[in-house]
Amino acid sequence: MRANNPPETAGAVDTHRFFPAWVADLPPLLGPTKVPLIAPATMLVLLAVVMAFTRGDFFSTGNLRAIALDASIIMLLGVGMTAVITARGIDLSIGAILILSTVVFAAALKDFGLPLWVAFVLCLATGAACGYVNGLLVTYLKMPDFIVTLSTELVFRGLALVYAGGAVFFGFPDFVKFIGRGRFLDIPMPVIISVVVVVVAHILFAYHRIGIRLHAVGGNPVAAARQGVNVVRYRIGSYVIMGLLSAVAGIVLMARLDAVVASGAVTLLLNTIAAVIVGGTYLFGGRGSIVGTFLGAWLLAVVSNAVVLLGFEAFWQHVAAGVVILITIGLYSRRTARLDG
Amino acid sequence: MAVELRGISKRYGQVLALENVDFTLERGEIVGLVGDNGAGKSTLMKVLSGAVRPDSGSFAVDGQPVNPGNPIGAREAGVEMLYQDLSLVDDLPTVMNVFLGRELTTRFGFLRFGEMRRHAQGIVDGFSVRGFSVTQPVGQLSGGQRQVSAIARSIGFGSRYVILDEPTSALSPNARQEVVEIISGLARSGIGVVMVSHDLATVRQICSRVAVLHLGRLAGVRAMTDTTQQELVSLIVDGHA
Numbered sequence: 001m002r003a004n005n006p007p008e009t010a011g012a013v014d015t016h017r018f019f020p021a022w023v024a025d026l027p028p029l030l031g032p033t034k035v036p037l038i039a040p041a042t043m044l045v046l047l048a049v050v051m052a053f054t055r056g057d058f059f060s061t062g063n064l065r066a067i068a069l070d071a072s073i074i075m076l077l078g079v080g081m082t083a084v085i086t087a088r089g090i091d092l093s094i095g096a097i098l099i100l101s102t103v104v105f106a107a108a109l110k111d112f113g114l115p116l117w118v119a120f121v122l123c124l125a126t127g128a129a130c131g132y133v134n135g136l137l138v139t140y141l142k143m144p145d146f147i148v149t150l151s152t153e154l155v156f157r158g159l160a161l162v163y164a165g166g167a168v169f170f171g172f173p174d175f176v177k178f179i180g181r182g183r184f185l186d187i188p189m190p191v192i193i194s195v196v197v198v199v200v201a202h203i204l205f206a207y208h209r210i211g212i213r214l215h216a217v218g219g220n221p222v223a224a225a226r227q228g229v230n231v232v233r234y235r236i237g238s239y240v241i242m243g244l245l246s247a248v249a250g251i252v253l254m255a256r257l258d259a260v261v262a263s264g265a266v267t268l269l270l271n272t273i274a275a276v277i278v279g280g281t282y283l284f285g286g287r288g289s290i291v292g293t294f295l296g297a298w299l300l301a302v303v304s305n306a307v308v309l310l311g312f313e314a315f316w317q318h319v320a321a322g323v324v325i326l327i328t329i330g331l332y333s334r335r336t337a338r339l340d341g
Numbered sequence: 342m343a344v345e346l347r348g349i350s351k352r353y354g355q356v357l358a359l360e361n362v363d364f365t366l367e368r369g370e371i372v373g374l375v376g377d378n379g380a381g382k383s384t385l386m387k388v389l390s391g392a393v394r395p396d397s398g399s400f401a402v403d404g405q406p407v408n409p410g411n412p413i414g415a416r417e418a419g420v421e422m423l424y425q426d427l428s429l430v431d432d433l434p435t436v437m438n439v440f441l442g443r444e445l446t447t448r449f450g451f452l453r454f455g456e457m458r459r460h461a462q463g464i465v466d467g468f469s470v471r472g473f474s475v476t477q478p479v480g481q482l483s484g485g486q487r488q489v490s491a492i493a494r495s496i497g498f499g500s501r502y503v504i505l506d507e508p509t510s511a512l513s514p515n516a517r518q519e520v521v522e523i524i525s526g527l528a529r530s531g532i533g534v535v536m537v538s539h540d541l542a543t544v545r546q547i548c549s550r551v552a553v554l555h556l557g558r559l560a561g562v563r564a565m566t567d568t569t570q571q572e573l574v575s576l577i578v579d580g581h582a
Binding site: 025209213216220227228282 | 413424426428429430431432433434437441442443444446450451452454455458459476478494
């Protein structure tokens with residue numbers, strides 16, 4: 001028995017056979033919990049191969065750019081939703097937060113004539129504040145997150161409609177349009193922004209104590225609290241991140257369209273949750289993957305793109321997306337059942 | 342070198358959960374804490390772990406007074422509590438469970454995973470239970486291995502005393518035997534163990550002393566070599582031998 005003084009060379013059990021010893025010192029590359037990424041990755045590759053054989057222009061630069069643009073908003077929202085769901089929550093108000101934040105941005109710029117940077121700060125602050133309200137209601141008042149965020153969806157969107165009515169804000173400054181339509185090294189700015197957010201989020205999720213604690217809070221909040229983790233702070237924090245990223249996604253969307261309308265962004269919620277779940281994040285908390293969410297967002301974008309390329313009506317996108325989600329979750333469930341023994 | 346509780350009393354409304362209870366635990370010994378439901382075992386255990394503040398009495402560890410009712414104070418004094426449910430996060434690997442809330446990180450909060458892994462594996466390898474990797478999720482481990490993971494967390498930070506709440510309940514015979522060996526190993530390494538249990542057979546097998554509570558009072562403390570099963574049952578049921 002050598003309980004308190006572990007030997008320097010301990011750990012023979014999981015020594016890698018094929019890699020140098022230092023590889024064993026790396027944290028798990030894809031995150032602290034085992035998420036079956038093989039399902040969305042397989043579906044994505046299969047679909048891409050089928051499309052490559054069916055339509056020669058699928059892998060053209062223009063088409064890949066269109067797919068990436070399509071996936072970028074869901075990636076941004078998906079990162080926040082992955083954090084919330086991993087911490088055993090859910091946020092149904094993201095569309096409303098996105099809209100309210102961008103209405104605040106547009107109002108600051110157009111109606112109040114404030115400088116651009118102030119409008120950005122107000123927009124991000126609005127998103128974070130909405131997330132904070134959600135977090136407070138869920139944690140301190142111990143209300144079900146489903147009910148809270150369903151209600152705040154109505155409140156936040158209602159506030160946006162009260163201010164803006166049916167008006168459309170448009171004609172934003174060139175810098176704003178650059179965020180939505182500009183390119184850097186021929187890569188669209190929304191793609192760059194979303195990939196940067198995904199990379200930073202993955203690093204925090206997999207290699208930082210924040211990620212470990214977020215998984216613990218979702219997996220077993222009682223155990224996490226007993227080990228000194230501030231469960232309330234982490235849960236509120238996940239909603240604040242969600243709100244902040246909703247505002248960022250709102251800026252990107254507004255910049256792409258060069259317009260804001262208070263009744264918009266109603267379909268983003270389901271697509272975001274679908275991308276997160278297809279990516280292997282467990283709906284009831286404790287198991288999450290930013291890489292999975294990235295794959296899920298791309299999978300949904302490729303499905304939409306395929307429907308258009310194959311000449312179907314746009315409405316078929318919903319049918320195809322639903323079928324692909326079912327197949328992926330089916331694969332995922334079988335894999336999860338094996339993991340759970 | 343011991344944990345010492347003197348004259349501990351605790352009342353919940355009309356119910357007197359503990360009345361003037363004395364309890365000591367030396368390093369390197371295993372003391373059983375037994376009693377019927379409602380005898381006060383859980384309350385005494387919570388007083389020891391700092392989760393409950395007694396109405397009166399004193400609490401000292403290795404001669405130093407400990408602020409009662411303060412879990413962090415008890416932990417810093419070297420007393421760790423291991424709950425019956427083990428308080429593990431099933432989806433996280435053992436190494437993350439061991440270091441949860443006390444992660445080794447860089448100054449920017451990034452995990453020093455290699456150090457954590459080696460430290461946790463070193464503790465785990467010290468147990469007699471079938472070896473396993475600390476990078477496996479605890480949800481995939483056997484009952485004994487899960488117990489090892491939880492104990493590794495309790496003793497991995499220099500604790501000298503461990504309170505185990507029903508450590509052998511709901512285990513298969515094999516896993517139970519593994520846990521018995523683990524607890525014996527803890528005592529051999531100099532850690533004092535309080536084993537709260539209904540499992541009299543196991544208590545008699547591994548404890549050197551046993552404290553019996555009855556309706557909140559200490560019915561008796563017996564050296565295991567000086568008592569019988571019959572006497573213990575009488576103390577538990579009637580409060581006297």
